[in-house]
Amino acid sequence: MRDTNVKLVTVHPGSVKTNIVNNGRHLNAITGNVADVAKTADIFNHSAATTSGKAAAVIIHGMRKFKARVLIGSDAKLLDVIQRIFPSCYNRLLVPLMSAGIRMVLKRI
Secondary structure, eight states: OTTSSOOOOEEEEOOEESTTTTTSOOBOTTTOSBOOHHHHHHHHHHHOOEEHHHHHHHHHHHHHTTOSEEEESHHHHHHHHHHHHOTTTHHHHHHHHHHHHHHHHHHHO
16 A cells, blocks of 8 residues: 555554453353453443543654654554564463463452
């Protein structure tokens, strides 16, 4: 698409506060069992720092600047850095990282 008027942007959202978690069915990241939706939603809502309005503003800003990639939230930026530094073992690092993050949030609730 380089030689056309079409511009592309990829959006990499982190934890954005929306109702998707409240309306979904979830697996416990640690045990792999079906998780309690209310508890999962509570954990997510305590940890998600980016509102949908803020996410939209970041996306629009990225589009106006013709950025190829737009990262939403500090968690998306952190995961992007980890993926770039450790491309071959990113997936193996992700599960323990997420589990540790969930445990930290649970301690605050």
